[in-house]
Structure formats: C-alpha cells, structure tokens
Amino acid sequence: MRRTKWEEYQKDIADDKYYYARSCIRQNFFPGSEKAFLDILRNDLGKDIFDDPLHTSCTGIGYHSDIVPFETIMTVVARQFALMHEAGYENFTSSCITSFGIYTEILNTWEEFPETEERTRENLFKATGRELVKPKSLAHTSDVIFHLRKEIAERMKRPLVNALTGEPLRVVEHIGCHYAKIFPKSGIGGSEFPYVLAGMIESWGGEVVDYPERRHCCGFGFRNYLVQANRGYSVANSQKKLESMAPYRPDFIVCNCPGCSMFLDKWQYTIAEMEGTTYGAHGHGIPVLTYEEMAGLVLGYDPWELGMQMHAVDVEPLLEKMGVEYDPSTKYLGPKGKYIGKPAAAAVNCSAGVTLYDIKK
Amino acid sequence: MGKLFDKLYEDIRVREGLKACMNCGVCTAICPAAEFYDYDPRQIISAVQMRDDETIEALLRSETIWYCGQCMSCRPRCPRGNTPGYIIQGLRTLSQRMGYFVESARGRQQLALKRTIGENIMKSGYCLVPRNISPDLHPEQGTVWRWVFDNDKDIYARFTPSYGREGAGALRRCSEATMQELHRIFEVSGGKEFFDDIERYSEQKAREMGYNGADENYMMDVFTQNTLAEE
Ligand code: SF4
Numbered sequence: 001m002r003r004t005k006w007e008e009y010q011k012d013i014a015d016d017k018y019y020y021a022r023s024c025i026r027q028n029f030f031p032g033s034e035k036a037f038l039d040i041l042r043n044d045l046g047k048d049i050f051d052d053p054l055h056t057s058c059t060g061i062g063y064h065s066d067i068v069p070f071e072t073i074m075t076v077v078a079r080q081f082a083l084m085h086e087a088g089y090e091n092f093t094s095s096c097i098t099s100f101g102i103y104t105e106i107l108n109t110w111e112e113f114p115e116t117e118e119r120t121r122e123n124l125f126k127a128t129g130r131e132l133v134k135p136k137s138l139a140h141t142s143d144v145i146f147h148l149r150k151e152i153a154e155r156m157k158r159p160l161v162n163a164l165t166g167e168p169l170r171v172v173e174h175i176g177c178h179y180a181k182i183f184p185k186s187g188i189g190g191s192e193f194p195y196v197l198a199g200m201i202e203s204w205g206g207e208v209v210d211y212p213e214r215r216h217c218c219g220f221g222f223r224n225y226l227v228q229a230n231r232g233y234s235v236a237n238s239q240k241k242l243e244s245m246a247p248y249r250p251d252f253i254v255c256n257c258p259g260c261s262m263f264l265d266k267w268q269y270t271i272a273e274m275e276g277t278t279y280g281a282h283g284h285g286i287p288v289l290t291y292e293e294m295a296g297l298v299l300g301y302d303p304w305e306l307g308m309q310m311h312a313v314d315v316e317p318l319l320e321k322m323g324v325e326y327d328p329s330t331k332y333l334g335p336k337g338k339y340i341g342k343p344a345a346a347a348v349n350c351s352a353g354v355t356l357y358d359i360k361k
Numbered sequence: 362m363g364k365l366f367d368k369l370y371e372d373i374r375v376r377e378g379l380k381a382c383m384n385c386g387v388c389t390a391i392c393p394a395a396e397f398y399d400y401d402p403r404q405i406i407s408a409v410q411m412r413d414d415e416t417i418e419a420l421l422r423s424e425t426i427w428y429c430g431q432c433m434s435c436r437p438r439c440p441r442g443n444t445p446g447y448i449i450q451g452l453r454t455l456s457q458r459m460g461y462f463v464e465s466a467r468g469r470q471q472l473a474l475k476r477t478i479g480e481n482i483m484k485s486g487y488c489l490v491p492r493n494i495s496p497d498l499h500p501e502q503g504t505v506w507r508w509v510f511d512n513d514k515d516i517y518a519r520f521t522p523s524y525g526r527e528g529a530g531a532l533r534r535c536s537e538a539t540m541q542e543l544h545r546i547f548e549v550s551g552g553k554e555f556f557d558d559i560e561r562y563s564e565q566k567a568r569e570m571g572y573n574g575a576d577e578n579y580m581m582d583v584f585t586q587n588t589l590a591e592e
C-alpha cells in the first residue's frame with residue numbers, strides 16, 4: 001500500500017542546469033552540506049549548477065515569525081526568480097525547506113489570485129528594475145538528490161550497512177513540515193507518505209524505521225524557538241519525537257530541512273545536559289545527519305570535509321559502524337591544518353574522554 | 362459582516378484558509394501547539410467564521426493567536442479544506458497593523474523578533490548570521506556552537522571561500538547594490554512600514570508599562586520573560 005501511495009505524488013525534477021538558492025539556516029549550521037551538494041552535483045555527477053552571489057535570504061523566517069508581510073516576501077521571492085532568469089537558468093532549487101514551502105505557496109497564490117502576481121511584478125520593477133520570470137521547475141535540493149539517487153548508488157563507496165554485521169543501518173527520516181504539508185503535490189510522496197529521504201535510504205542499502213511520531217514537527221515553531229521565553233515548546237516537541245523513536249533503536253536520523261537537523265541535534269545536547277537523558281546506544285545521543293552528509297558518506301567523502309564536526313552529537317559511533325576510515329586528529333582543524341582547540345565536553349557524548357580527541361596528545 | 366472581519370478577509374491567506382469549519386477538531390488533534398499550550402485552533406476558526414467584530418477584536422488582543430508554531434500540520438488534514446495556520450497568520454498581521462499585539466505578553470514579543478530576525482535581514486540580507494547567535498543567549502546551542510562561534514573564521518574557511526566577503530559561497534557578504542535592492546523592496550511593498558509600526562506601538566506600550574520607551578531593557582524583558590503561568 002505504501003508504494004502505491006507515494007507513487008501517486010510524483011513531480012518533475014530537472015535533470016541538469018539548476019539555479020541554487022542557499023539557506024540561512026543551512027549555511028550557518030551546515031556549510032559543509034551546501035559545499036557537498038555542489039561538489040556532488042558538479043564533480044561526481046557532472047551537472048551544471050549556478051551558485052549566484054546576488055540572491056538574498058527569502059526572508060522566510062521573518063515571514064513565519066509574522067514580521068515580514070506577505071507582499072514583501074512575494075517581492076523578495078520574485079527578485080530571486082528574476083536573478084535566475086538573468087543568469088540563464090530556469091530550474092530553481094532551494095537548499096531550505098522553509099524557503100521551498102514559501103516558493104510553492106507563492107507560486108500557487110499567484111496561480112490562484114493572479115492580481116497578487118501582477119502587484120508583485122510591479123513592486124519588483126519599481127524597487128529593482130528587474131523583471132519577474134517564473135521558474136520552469138521548482139525543487140528542493142533533496143528532490144534533486146532523490147532524482148539522482150541511482151546515479152549516486154552506481155558510484156557508492158560505503159553503503160548504509162553495518163560493516164560488522166552486514167545488516168542494513170536503521171534510519172529515522174524526518175521530512176520537515178513545510179516540505180509537503182502546505183502543498184502535498186509539491187513533495188515526493190505527498191504529506192502522508194513522503195518518500196524523498198526514504199528513497200535515498202533504500203537505494204543506498206539502509207532500512208527506514210517507522211515509528212509513531214514520524215510525521216510530528218521537530219518543534220521549531222518559529223517564534224516558539226526564536227524568542228527565548230518560548231523555547232520550552234521547541235524542546236518539548238523534539239523530545240516527543242526522540243522518546244517515540246528511541247525504542248526502535250535507529251543508527252542515525254537524517255533530515256530534509258536544515259532547521260530540523262539543527263533542532264534534533266541541539267535539543268539532544270540540551271536534554272542530556274538538563275535531564276541526563278540520551279536516546280542512542282551506550283548512553284550516547286543519536287547522530288543527526290543532513291541528506292547531503294548521508295550522500296557524501298555514501299560517496300566516500302571525508303566526514304570532517306562534510307562539516308560533521310559542527311554537530312552537537314558526535315558522529316563517530318556511526319562512522320565506526322559504517323566502517324568509515326576517518327582521522328580523529330583532523331576533526332578540529334582550521335584551514336591549512338591549523339589546530340584551533342576543541343569544544344568542551346557534553347553529556348550527550350558521554351564524556352570528554354570517550355569521543356573528543358585532542359591532537360596534542 | 363463586520364468591519365474587522367472585512368479587513369481580515371482582505372488577507373489572501375484568510376480567503377484561502379477559511380472555508381466552512383464543521384468543528385470536527387481534527388486540526389486540534391494534530392496541532393503541536395495545542396499539545397503544549399492551552400490553545401485550540403478549532404475554537405479560533407469557529408470564532409472567526411462567526412464574523413463578529415467584537416469576537417475578532419478580542420482575538421487580536423489575546424495571547425491565544427500567538428501560540429501557533431506555523432508548522433501547517435493542520436492544513437493537509439482538515440476535511441473541509443481550511444488552513445487554521447493561515448487564519449492565524451492573517452490574525453497576527455492584522456493585530457500588528459492595528460496595534461493590538463502590544464496588549465498581550467506573547468504579542469509584545471513581536472518587537473524582539475523585529476529587532477533580531479528583522480534587523481538581521483536589513484543589515485546582512487540573511488535571517489541569521491553566526492555572529493548574531495551568541496552562545497550566552499543560546500545556551501541550548503551547546504559547547505560545539507560555542508567552539509564554532511569562537512573560531513568562526515577558521516571553521517567556515519574550510520567550507521566557503523567567502524565567509525563575510527563578497528563572491529559566491531556560503532555566508533558571503535551581500536553587496537551594497539543587493540542590500541539597496543532589498544531595502545527598496547521593503548519600502549515599496551510595505552515591509553518597512555510594518556517594521557516601523559511594530560516599533561511605534563511597542564514604544565507607546567513600553568512607556569505605558571513604566572519603561573523608558575522600547576529600549577534594551579524592554580526588549581530583553583519581552584525576549585526572556587516566560588509569562589505562561591499568568592496567561
Ligand atoms: S479540522 Fe477543519 S473543519 Fe475540523 S475543526 Fe479544524 S478547521 Fe474546522
């Protein structure tokens with residue numbers, strides 16, 4: 001039943017020639033993932049993808065915190081589309097689920113209420129002199145990786161398999177609400193049976209874990225995290241998911257949305273510090289990966305070149321399970337191999353001695 | 362039909378999100394905010410569809426419209442095609458335009474959002490930048506974030522050629538010309554006016570509450586004070 005369900009929600013994803021829009025959250029917390037996405041597309045798969053220095057934030061976090069009006073974000077988005085056209089591209093791909101939700105919402109609004117498109121077109125021209133040209137296709141960057149998952153599988157160096165037992169790794173996938181809950185037709189598999197990450201996991205040898213709170217929000221909740229006084233909401237929702245998935249013993253979590261990746265990782269740190277609770281094996285947190293990191297590991301990239309040292313929950317237990325040969329001494333290096341110190345110990349990683357490495361020793 | 366309802370209904374999202382609610386409660390069952398707060402999206406939709414101005418004004422002044430996390434989980438599940446999350450967006454926008462948001466503790470937090478996310482956008486072109494995620498205000502970001510924050514130039518250099526500088530790459534600086542375009546967009550499309558309204562209403566309210574205007578003290582109080590017990 002699941003198969004027929006997700007297959008009802010297919011979408012056209014371009015094969016090549018993408019315009020890349022970066023994400024505020026991803027570039028802050030997972031800059032290695034954005035680099036890996038471009039490297040995989042260009043170097044491993046020979047695709048043309050344009051990294052434009054002219055676009056800005058879509059202002060989506062401001063929009064969903066209700067400080068940026070709809071008319072304003074529509075005009076900002078229209079500028080991104082205009083830049084894409086000026087650069088000679090027509091396949092827009094966004095590195096952020098909040099942005100992706102906004103792009104789909106705005107394209108649908110323009111479709112349904114054409115006067116809003118007209119007004120946006122005028123605003124854009126008045127403000128910038130640019131002309132709105134809508135994209136031929138819109139994809140989240142995970143859609144692109146999903147679309148190319150078989151080509152990645154052909155080049156696979158490390159499958160999602162436990163190197164010791166030969167068993168598939170057990171993976172929790174978290175889609176991010178705005179991927180398909182706003183417009184189910186815009187996401188692979190729709191809102192009830194999203195298949196975008198599950199498709200990658202299955203193609204690369206892993207096993208998808210089903211658990212009760214699989215579709216629950218990570219708890220970002222915009223103003224509920226962004227205002228310090230409200231953060232209890234955010235951690236409580238992540239906790240609900242973590243409690244629900246823990247009995248299924250996942251080897252790692254993979255997220256679609258940069259915000260979700262950050263929250264499911266950082267709230268594990270917080271819960272461990274506050275309550276001493278950890279959700280993975282041997283008193284350790286569950287590693288949380290972006291799909292770019294997952295694809296990068298599968299393709300043989302170095303975990304520290306992927307930026308996995310920026311996670312709160314150490315990824316070493318997963319690397320060891322996968323049989324990844326990594327160099328612990330290069331984890332905390334800056335450019336040109338300069339040692340820049342290491343983070344203080346954290347309860348989510350058991351203790352300093354277990355997983356943190358000091359190059360001077 | 363009342364005047365406030367008409368104003369609310371000018372918002373495209375309200376038009377898109379409000380069909381006929383049958384009070385089934387599915388939205389409330391799926392809602393993460395309803396689980397955490399004393400909050401019930403079903404009641405809000407039900408109240409709005411009465412089109413009664415007094416009821417709508419009470420909502421605009423209330424705490425309850427500020428609880429929603431805008432996850433939109435309610436949207437695909439409503440059997441009648443309503444989107445409670447969209448109605449909330451419409452109510453919040455109107456509450457700020459009318460100045461009612463300062464009448465609730467949660468509403469007053471809009472100033473903190475404008476001063477953090479809003480000002481990040483106007484200064485950098487991004488909703489957030491590493492230098493503004495201070496580990497002291499974000500203890501939940503943990504020891505690794507503190508390490509990133511303290512060594513940002515060295516760490517980001519591994520992944521981007523243009524940290525804080527112009528040119529393609531993660532966390533590049535947006536050029537002067539780009540920032541001018543962004544500012545013009547905010548002026549032409551009403552974003553700047555909206556920011557100014559938040560400041561103006563907050564300033565008035567802060568004085569009324571005995572602060573010396575919407576200064577740093579007021580800002581930090583709305584940002585940090587958890588008023589859940591009193592609400
Ligand atoms: S799910 Fe839809 S119909 Fe049911 S109470 Fe909520 S808004 Fe009304």
Ligand code: SF4
Pocket residue numbers: 388391392393394395402428429430431432433434435436445446449
């Ligand atoms: S969008 Fe708001 S009302 Fe709807 S489910 Fe999410 S938190 Fe609840």
